[in-house]
Amino acid sequence: MKLSHGMSHSALHTVPWVLFVVAEMENMGNFHIQLSEAMKEEVKKVEAFRERQKEQRKKFESIMEKVQKRKVSLFRKTMESKKNYEARCKEADEAEQTSEKSAIVGKNGEKVRHRAKQCRQAACEAEKLYLTNIDQLESIRQDWEETHRSTCEVFQQMEADRISLLRCTLWDHCNHISMQCVKDDEFFEEVRKHLEHCDITTDNNCFIEMKRTGWHPPEPIVFESYYQRETKSRHGNGRARLTGGGEDLMRRTSNPLLESGTKINVDSRPSVLPSSEEDGSYASLLDLQQPAVDEDAYVALYNYTAQVEDELTVQRGDVVQVLERGDDGWWTVERNGQEGIVPGNYLGKL
Template sequence: ENVYKQNIEQLDKVRTEWEQEHIKTCEVFQLQECDRITILRNSLWVHCNQLSLQCVKDDELYEEVRVSLENCIVESDIDYFIKTKMTGTQPPEAIGYENYYSREPSRRSSSPSQSCGMMKRFSGLLHGSSKNNTEIATPSAPPLGMALQEITERTDGVYASIFVNEEAGITSSQDYRVLYDYTAQNMDELDISEGDIVVVIEENEDGWWTAERNGQRGFVPGSYLQKL
């Protein structure tokens, strides 16, 4: 009986301690839950305030756009664009036809193409030759001693004269294309081949021009060159 009594007392003591510990634990859990709810509420509050502030700014910007749209007049905007971007009230003139094969140079041409006294011979097909004619006339190099003016005067029905640069003594460097092969005959002359690009240093009146190619300089016949 004494043992039973002691066990009952021990059980009551343990139960009392457990109840006290349980109360403390519940209080801790309650504090944690209060903190959680407080943090969540504050976060949502701040987020809503930020969204509200952004909405206010957006509404102000939208209001500015609406005011601008109210002041927009389609007809006035089109008239303003036409006045600031217009290129003229008249359409451009039509391009007139100019005969490339004409013997007489067109005075209306502002920048006629210049050649070095060369005569361009056209194919016989341009003058009504038969289809069986397979021979095509090719340009031949003029004699070296022939003057430029004399070359331009020697034209016939199948030749078309090309304008000659009569301004001699030009010292500005210009690029020319070689039309015919030429082998230097003297030490002061320059070898050139068809298709080469040379730089003309000086155009002399005697028909011999000072040209430079690949660092070498010498005299070449001006009638063998064509300006690029």
């Protein structure tokens, strides 16, 4: 999976047909993104329309609820007044019938007639209240009916608008999807045409050419003797680590000019190097002067014994010809027809 991913972003990009395929796929993705944005806008419109209708419907429902409550309350009041009116009429009739049947005279007869008269007055008042409530209920009923009719008309129009919006939205959605399908088919057809030019061998060779690390596998790890490495190891600045010449090594490390890898010119002042009187193992620079030679002629300042096959043994005072100056501090020199490498800080310019 990782290899294929790497090829898709590196090796395959070197193949011309793949560039077109990738471009077509990107275009297709961009069109899908545009389609998703258009669909999001349509959804936002539908949501805004729904919220707007919700608020409008809530307002009319609140009006209808108030009118309905008034109508119900007045209806109950009218029914109570009706019951009271019927009860008062019944009492008045009974009182009048009692008054007519009885031939009581005096105070008792007067009381009966007075009670019948009061019952009739109560019945008349109940009738008036009942008629008033009926008139109010009719007025409320007409208001409720008109409000109900107008609210139903508004709701009907809202429903028509909702259906119309959904129909148009779905129609546009189908058009977008249909158009996207046509474009996708065109893109896929172009991709298929260019995929015909795909060459697996060429792609693999291209990938190998771009990602290879070499023509040969790494060398195997071999055993290295610790003691042999001690005798053959070299410092990065070009100095050799001598095992048999402890005295020469002591002299090299004790001289600050040699420790820093500085080249010594024999034409310099004698005070730069120790004289033979200070150290018997060094020769005076005046004794090492040789006839003028070319710029590649150097003189050996110290004795050096070859440690490996490609090194060259030199003695102090030997004149050598420098063939190559290595970056690692080891120089290739030639002396008396023999070539080899020696430490560069063992040589001085003539």
